[in-house]
Amino acid sequence: MNKDLLIKLLKLVADGKTTVGDAAGRLEHMAYEDIAYAHIDHHRSLRKGFPEVIFGEGKTADQIAGIMEKMQNQENIILVTRVDQEKADIVLSRFPPAVYHADARMIVLELNPIMIQGRGPILIISAGTSDIPVAREAYLTASAMGNSVDTIFDVGVSGIHRLLDHHQAIDQANVLIVVAGMEGALPSVVAGMVDRPVIAVPTSVGYGVNLGGLTALFAMLNSCSSNVSVVNIDNGFGAGYVASTINRE
Numbered sequence: 151m152n153k154d155l156l157i158k159l160l161k162l163v164a165d166g167k168t169t170v171g172d173a174a175g176r177l178e179h180m181a182y183e184d185i186a187y188a189h190i191d192h193h194r195s196l197r198k199g200f201p202e203v204i205f206g207e208g209k210t211a212d213q214i215a216g217i218m219e220k221m222q223n224q225e226n227i228i229l230v231t232r233v234d235q236e237k238a239d240i241v242l243s244r245f246p247p248a249v250y251h252a253d254a255r256m257i258v259l260e261l262n263p264i265m266i267q268g269r270g271p272i273l274i275i276s277a278g279t280s281d282i283p284v285a286r287e288a289y290l291t292a293s294a295m296g297n298s299v300d301t302i303f304d305v306g307v308s309g310i311h312r313l314l315d316h317h318q319a320i321d322q323a324n325v326l327i328v329v330a331g332m333e334g335a336l337p338s339v340v341a342g343m344v345d346r347p348v349i350a351v352p353t354s355v356g357y358g359v360n361l362g363g364l365t366a367l368f369a370m371l372n373s374c375s376s377n378v379s380v381v382n383i384d385n386g387f388g389a390g391y392v393a394s395t396i397n398r399e
Contacts (some may be wrong), residue, residue, distance in 0.1 A: 166334025188217050189383065192224050199398070200295055201225040203387065206233035208258070211240035213382040218245060218259065227264060227294050231287065231387050254386070256284035258294060267296035268397040272390075274299065275313070275340060277330035279305030280355045281383040285329040288351065292327075297397055307335045320344060325393045331355025332356030334366025341375030347396055349389045350380045 183190045187263040191202045201224075204217055214230055214237065221228050222245075230241070236258055238250040248259040272292050276285040282303055292299045300323075305313040313320075313336075320326070320343060329351040337350035351375070352366035359365055363383035370380045381388040 182222055185216060185220060187213055190217055190220050204230040206230045211237040215241050215244045223263060226262040228259040228261035229294055233257055251290055253283050254286060254290050256290050258290060264296050264380050266298055268298060271298045271300055271322060272325045272397055273319055273323035274301045274327045275305060276303045277336040279304045281331055281353050282328045284351055284353045284384050287386030288327050288390035291387050292394050297394055299362050307339060325397050327389045327393055329353060331366050332360060334369035336374045337370050337378050338373040341378045348378050349393055351386060351389045352383050354384055
């Protein structure tokens with residue numbers, strides 16, 4: 151349960167519009183709820199400002215839907231990551247308002263309007279078109295967390311003039327996420343242009359000695375630009391989450 155919903159519930163009790171017993175029932179599972187195959191952390195919104203995110207890979211569609219069913223009365227938004235089309239179709243049949251973003255393999259169920267809370271825009275840049283799925287995962291995560299988010303795709307170092315044409319958007323961003331596979335050079339270039347945090351996301355896009363993203367990861371960890379931080383390979387969600395925490399008021 152997030153803070154806004156908790157305050158709303160307490161006001162309903164104070165105004166006599168709901169009983170103490172009803173409120174107690176709503177709060178019964180505020181810490182966590184055991185549904186056999188999952189211990190749902192309902193308290194996470196109060197602790198961290200954003201609800202538990204469901205990792206869909208390895209879960210059945212019924213398990214995902216079961217967790218969402220328990221969360222829907224407690225949260226403003228529910229995110230499910232790493233979901234294929236087959237699972238998504240089953241989940242959406244049970245939650246028609248939810249939206250499946252196939253490019254990012256994410257389900258987003260917005261239960262209440264998301265208010266912009268960020269101090270400034272977050273900009274997400276991808277080196278190549280093949281990196282877009284990871285960039286989109288970052289985009290949807292940061293947007294769900296109440297940020298104004300923009301994107302620039304396919305401006306990698308093999309044609310650096312494409313990146314430089316977007317200098318105005320780059321200069322205006324409060325936090326930048328840079329997604330790159332292959333040799334992973336783009337985050338260092340972008341970080342050298344700005345005085346703000348750059349979150350580098352290595353992707354598994356590449357071949358040969360790209361080694362499934364390890365080469366890009368090592369390059370980003372060895373960046374000579376001191377304002378670069380790095381998340382795990384293909385971890386667009388992690389980048390979007392960290393960017394949002396940096397960007398909070």
